[in-house]
Amino acid sequence: MHDVKAFELQTWTHQQLELIENALMQWVPADTKAHLGESMRYAVLGGGKRLRPLLCLAARQSIKSQDAEWQNHDSSGHQGPVESGEPGDSYGALAMDHAALRAACALELIHAYSLVHDDMPCMDDDVLRRGQPTVHVQFGQAMALLCGDALQALAFELLTPSESLVPARIQASLCRYLSQAAGHSGMAGGQAIDLSSVGFVLSQEQLQDMHAKKTGALLHASVMMGASCSGPQAFSPTIQSAFSTYAKALGLAFQVVDDILDVVSDTKTLGKTIGKDAANGKPTFVSLLGLEGAQSYAHALHQEAQDALMGAGLKDVRALAGLADLVIKRRS
Secondary structure, X not given: OOOHHHHOHHHHHHHHHHHHHHHHHHHOOOOOHXXXXXXXXXXHOOOOOOHHHHHHHHHHHHHHHHHHHHHHOOOOOOOOOOOOOOOOOOOOHHHHHHHHHHHHHHHHHHHHHHHHXXXXXXXXXXXXXXXXXXXXXXXXXXXHHHHHHHHHHHHHHHHXXXXXXXXXXXXXXXXXXXXXXXXXXXXXXXHHHXXXXXXXXXXXHHHHHHHHHHHHHHHHHHHHHHHHOOOOOOOOHHHHHHHHHHHHHHHHHHHHHHHHHHHHXXXXXXXXXXXXXXXXXXXXXXXXXXXXXXXXXXXHHHHHHHHHHHOOOOOOOHHHHHHHHHHHHOOO
16 A cells, blocks of 8 residues: 555645646636626636546656656657657646646536536536535526536637647547546436436446446546646556556545445535435435445445556556545545
């Protein structure tokens, strides 16, 4: 197991959150027609764990040393990693850091848009999110719908700046990961299954498939997008496989813990209405496995994620390991 304490995860997280919050403040517009920007900023800047952006930046950090090693031994004769990040330099470390920050913010925008739409009366009909009124309660249903649409579009706008800032191959890779995670085979598809499953008993395999799409796909994309902000030979098939296994296990563990907290926590701590899934007849890991069974499953998934990181062969995956610990230990 990685020595997360020596890494000072809290310090690292604080530094990354400052970068993320400053970027979101800059990139989510305030000055728009008809106050649309006001609802967008309300949805995005009103708090949240920022787990997806953190996973993205942690994955980027973990592969940096691998990127540097490849640049030290590339066939072009260049000696040493490029640090300048000059426009047009596809492999500059600063350029890749900038690409990862854009990816991190795009992930948070997609997550925020999904929450805005999921909270609406036609979906889950929730009135509380992160301890405050949901967007449709605060701004009305029509504006909430437009807010979600605008956030989704803005996410892809962030991923496709001038090629002088982010190489075209990186832009294409990031857009592919994010669109697949958000679409019919990912988040939207999982939500559709969720809505159609109310009142039905699902097998564990069916429940896992639903949440692998609804929740897990975006968490998986977070890791893969961060790692793909690298030189083409740094993100090797071995690392891709290890990171994919880590991310899939973590995404499922996140949902299992979410189901557990919906039973053992309270509305004030979670910042959202608890017990709604059970009241609405929605299948959960707790209803399927029991509370102890769900807790045991969450810990098994956590171990699977950590084992995958150990097999990646990278010098430093402590941030990713620490975030996996936070997912399991979280109380909100």
